[in-house]
Amino acid sequence: MPEVLEHHSALAHLGLAARARPGDAPAQAAGVAMSELPYRAAVNLRGRREEEAFAAGVERALGVALPARVGGVAAAGGLSVLTLGPDEWLIVGGTDGPALRRRLLEALNDSFASAVEVGQQYCTLRLAGPRAADTLQKGCPLDLDPGAFPAGSCAQSLLSKIEVLIHRLEVAGSEAPVFEVPAFEVTVRRSFADYAWRWLEDAAGEYGVEIVAAPGTP
Secondary structure, eight states: OOOOOOOOOTTGGGTHHHHSBOTTSOOOOOSEEEEEOOOOOEEEEEOOTTSHHHHHHHHHHHSSOOOSSTTBEEEETTEEEEEEETTEEEEEOSSOHHHHHHHHHHHTTTSSOEEEEOGGGEEEEEEESTTHHHHHHTTOOSOOSTTTSOTTEEEEEEETTEEEEEEEOOOOGGGTTTSOSSEEEEEEEGGGHHHHHHHHHHHTGGGOEEEBOOTTOO
């Protein structure tokens, strides 16, 4: 019988669910909406994009081509491909990390590549609203102006004292009423999740903060 893994919230001790606005309650006039995303599978992929077999194998496995530029993001079928470097990507989506890794390895059987499951290592926070970028900018050296860091971009950087991966989302459809644009996902190691949440909530305090339930939260 296959092992069933339980994925626990890295921030359960903060009682965010009890603080979150119910879905049928009116939105507050807050500058920043914050939430912790549920667990998502994540696979760190390494390989040579210029190798035809590698690029074709990834596209066959994921249903989307690798982004052409570092910092580019591609999405399809519930998966997002975030380009961390010229030969490194983070594939996120779904809840079955081992299956995602196997799918990639089977498609890359003839390529020089590696695929490592890393979803258990990380926690992802979402910030949205008119002052989300201002909040992040207090502790992040990236230029988060939409002209320099448009929707559909990602970058590894620092937030205060910790390493983070920031992804500026393209928000549309059912998420739009909950998350105002701009919206960002901030991925941190689980051991730094408490620090990151408290720092961000404090930094956003002057703009007004609302805790909301993230899409996919039971």
